[in-house]
Amino acid sequence: MIDVPDTYDAIGYISDGNGFPLTSFARPVPQPKDNELLVRVLSSSLNPLEFKLADLNFFGNKPPVALGFDVAGVVIAKGRNVTDFAIGDSVVGMADCDGHGGWATGGQGGYAVVRSYLAAKKPEAVSFQDAGVLPICFLAAYLGLKPHVEGGETIYIPGGAGGVGHLAVQMAARTLGAGLVVSSASTDHNRQIASDCGAYAVIDYKSPDASDQLVALTKGEGFDIVFDATYSEKSFEQTAHLVRPGGRWVVLGVGPGRTTRTSVTESRVDQILASKGAMNINANVLSFFGEGKLIDGDAQFFLSTGMEASMRWHSEGVVRPLIAKAVNASVDGINSGLQSLREASGGYGKIAVALSSSESSY
Ligand SMILES: NC(=O)c1ccc[n+]([C@@H]2O[C@H](COP(=O)([O-])OP(=O)(O)OC[C@H]3O[C@@H](n4cnc5c(N)ncnc54)[C@H](OP(=O)(O)O)[C@@H]3O)[C@@H](O)[C@H]2O)c1
Structure with a gap:
């Protein structure tokens, strides 16, 4: 039996623009709709997208907005029509960046909804940490x-x-x-x-x-x-x-x-x-996100194939992420990591976010 709380402390921004540095706020655990997975997020990464969204809120989402769109964790619920994933599967995916991500304080993991075509099963040989730094950057390179x-x-x-x-x-x-x-x-x-x-x-x-x-x-x-x-x-x-x-x-x-x-x-x-x-x-x-965006079957297939390739090529040792450092599940850790990313030149690889102290804690 999976113990899921009603609310948890998410990390994100609470103002419409100028929302950096980020803060934490209580957020109900989201529910997956049709074709969506609810993932208990164990590991994630930092992307420039997150400080840009906090600065400009360019998807026009009503704050507070939880950030953390790279997601690696475990499926804890699924909406109707999801046939390729089961509860308990270890997965990697990209959460909707016009919605909410999966960062949370406390080291117990966060919660994010992921469309099933933006997720792939994570092989045992790929760590949650490696999987969690891949989605956005890998999909960008793949696209x-x-x-x-x-x-x-x-x-x-x-x-x-x-x-x-x-x-x-x-x-x-x-x-x-x-x-x-x-x-x-x-x-x-x-x-x-x-x-x-x-x-x-x-x-x-x-x-x-x-x-x-x-x-x-x-x-x-x-x-x-x-x-x-x-x-x-x-x-x-x-x-x-x-x-x-x-x-x-x-x-x-x-x-x-x-x-x-x-x-x-x-x-x-x-x-x-x-x-x-x-x-x-x-x-x-x-471009796959935003109010009213319709993602046709070809695009869904492309994205799903891309997410699967991120796991397959990692397993084969041909495309693997370089993790420069990991920050823990705290507002301060994530803010200082994002600040170093904002200062850009000279950094390298990815900064991982460890959301859970135990990879099997679901
Ligand atoms: N919309 C999308 O689909 C999408 C998806 C992913 C990322 N992005 C965007 O893509 C950008 C890069 O993301 P990232 O995660 O790769 O960031 P990053 O890790 O900070 O990488 C930026 C890279 O740009 C290099 N660079 C900076 N100025 C340069 C110049 N004048 N000539 C050549 N190289 C230069 C840096 O090299 P050195 O460090 O060696 O100086 C660094 O390797 C960000 O703005 C991000 O928001 C967009």
Whole structure:
């Protein structure tokens, strides 16, 4: 018999904008609707999305809002029509980021509802900690690369030690058959990480001749694909120049000129790509969320396949997360972790959140 309380102390924001630093508040344990799982969350991770949502509340959800959208834990209830998962299954998934996540204080675990197509069973060999850092960053890399990379192509992935970047480099180099995977980072340590992830060459993107070095690696032709998950307007312009004529430039999320989310800034990316006849591809995990968004069967299948791939490729040892550190289930731990993520450059891999002191405590 699973003991589920009526309420628990969630971690998130309580004001509509300027909600960082986060706080804790009592929240009823949610109930799963049709096609949804209720997961007792044992492990999670920090993503820039969480401080951005606390700052801007851009999904317009009525606070208080619980954060923590990366979820690894155990299914404790399920809605109607869920046939692929059973109560007691260990799972990984992404909670609805236009709703609530699964962070909680106290070390007893949190609670999050996950749509069944955004979840996958967690094999025993994959730890809850590893599983819990994967969903958002893995799906972002999968969405940005899997439909676009063709065998033998040259690909440039700036920021190859970042949360998304280190998974993207492994994916491109080890699962998608890219011909040449090149990356970048700002420190020796991070360049070593990108190299260990499978990049053939890793340059210092701050070097004055970074672009020349990169173009030389393609014998002057430019890259077939650039996957830029840096959210840096400076990087966007630099990497748009590196796409070969007729190539593809893939960006995550809101895209050039919109990274502040509060105003549109000037960006030359469209112009640069148009001058090369290159395609600008927007890959946005957040586009699957928001009031009234209808996710068709193809998209559900893609996301479900992606979540399954995150577990399969981990088990096979081809795409594994690097965990820089873990913070515990406290408001202070999560706030200081998010603050270090906000200060961005020079960090690496993922910061895990340990929500339960015992992985089997459900
Ligand atoms: N909408 C979506 O689908 C979606 C999904 C996931 C993430 N995101 C967004 O994607 C961004 C990255 O997320 P993350 O978790 O990977 O963050 P992260 O771990 O902080 O990584 C950021 C990376 O960008 C690199 N970088 C910064 N400026 C650069 C530049 N000028 N040139 C090359 N590389 C540069 C950094 O390299 P160094 O540390 O070596 O300097 C770092 O590796 C965030 O803004 C996040 O919100 C969007």
